[in-house]
Amino acid sequence: MVYTLLPDLHPNDHYATVCVRVTRKWEYRGLNDDGEPQHVDLVIADHEEMVHEFNNQIEEGEIYELKRFRVTNAKTLYKAVDGRYMIKFTIHTLIAVAKRPPTTFPRYTYRLTAFEELSMLVGNVQNFIDVLGVVVEIGEVEMIQPSNNQASTATRKLVLTNVSGLQMQLTLWGQRATQFNVDGIYNNEERKAVVGLFVGCLVKSYRGQDYLSGSSACKWYFNPEIPEAEEFHNRYADEHIEIRRLGGCRCTVTIARLVPDVSWWFPTCVRCGKTCTPDPNGYICYACNNNIYRHKYKLVFVASDGTAEAEMICFGQVGQRIVGKPVEHLMRTVRRDEEFPPDIAGIVSQKYTF
Numbered sequence: 331m332v333y334t335l336l337p338d339l340h341p342n343d344h345y346a347t348v349c350v351r352v353t354r355k356w357e358y359r360g361l362n363d364d365g366e367p368q369h370v371d372l373v374i375a376d377h378e379e380m381v382h383e384f385n386n387q388i389e390e391g392e393i394y395e396l397k398r399f400r401v402t403n404a405k406t407l408y409k410a411v412d413g414r415y416m417i418k419f420t421i422h423t424l425i426a427v428a429k430r431p432p433t434t435f436p437r438y439t440y441r442l443t444a445f446e447e448l449s450m451l452v453g454n455v456q457n458f459i460d461v462l463g464v465v466v467e468i469g470e471v472e473m474i475q476p477s478n479n480q481a482s483t484a485t486r487k488l489v490l491t492n493v494s495g496l497q498m499q500l501t502l503w504g505q506r507a508t509q510f511n512v513d514g515i516y517n518n519e520e521r522k523a524v525v526g527l528f529v530g531c532l533v534k535s536y537r538g539q540d541y542l543s544g545s546s547a548c549k550w551y552f553n554p555e556i557p558e559a560e561e562f563h564n565r566y567a568d569e570h571i572e573i574r575r576l577g578g579c580r581c582t583v584t585i586a587r588l589v590p591d592v593s594w595w596f597p598t599c600v601r602c603g604k605t606c607t608p609d610p611n612g613y614i615c616y617a618c619n620n621n622i623y624r625h626k627y628k629l630v631f632v633a634s635d636g637t638a639e640a641e642m643i644c645f646g647q648v649g650q651r652i653v654g655k656p657v658e659h660l661m662r663t664v665r666r667d668e669e670f671p672p673d674i675a676g677i678v679s680q681k682y683t684f
Contacts, residue, residue: 342419350374355390463490470577523566
């Protein structure tokens with residue numbers, strides 16, 4: 331089959347077929363990264379060029395044939411890559427895994443910005459920023475409330491360094507904060523440098539301190555096989571790099587069982603956040619005389635670290651990070667004859683670090 335190359339696409343190409351690799355995928359779930367997906371964005375690449383587009387069905391890293399899509403002008407803000415046009419999927423779009431794709435597809439799509447240039451990009455939201463650095467510090471997940479009218483969200487602070495020793499803080503938000511983990515990459519005995527390619531960031535400033543911010547569009551790749559990473563590996567080849575861990579105690583446990591006869595959710599007031607009390611019309615908050623409420627997780631389980639067992643309770647956002655879905659989604663799908671929905675029952679035997 332003859333494919334159209336991405337640079338040759340134009341808005342009037344209604345019957346073009348392209349063969350591309352999905353090199354990056356992310357879901358936008360709102361400001362706090364805790365709602366239902368509002369849209370899914372992808373970066374795709376053929377064996378010559380790249381373009382930014384939308385999709386909510388295909389997987390990152392796979393190679394596909396795409397047909398019956400729309401070619402439109404690219405977004406002017408929050409652009410992952412340069413490009414005049416972008417692809418939009420419609421209800422008529424056809425997607426198929428490529429059977430004999432070219433072997434020259436890139437694995438990563440990025441446009442590196444040097445640490446020394448980041449200060450000039452504070453507040454710029456036209457393009458996402460991609461950086462390369464060695465991870466030297468990892469903070470614990472913290473829950474913060476960005477403003478009075480927003481729900482609390484998870485954050486995690488990292489520190490990266492370049493080959494010159496210049497350091498830059500990267501703050502991860504929402505699901506990105508809870509997903510970040512180097513335990514499978516970094517060995518405390520060998521202490522080899524972990525080079526990270528971080529894409530989809532923005533540069534911000536707080537109290538005069540510039541920093542990188544990574545939310546739903548942010549992705550990372552450890553020790554990527556790219557030419558720019560060779561300089562880092564050569565620079566730190568003979569050095570032991572200790573990744574500093576900041577924050578409180580850590581405990582890795584396996585969930586042994588759920589505690590029966592305990593509700594896995596509870597109603598909270600949308601005004602003050604306190605637990606609501608049942609009344610004839612549903613639930614009410616007597617603290618502020620309000621009957622508008624939302625559901626939150628209350629997961630009660632017994633966990634073991636291999637030496638002993640303990641009963642643990644996880645509320646709200648922590649519960650959502652364990653289950654992986656908003657509580658409202660489970661409330662809509664749970665059956666009356668179920669003590670626990672399958673998504674909650676599925677956390678048994680899973681391992682988590684608190």
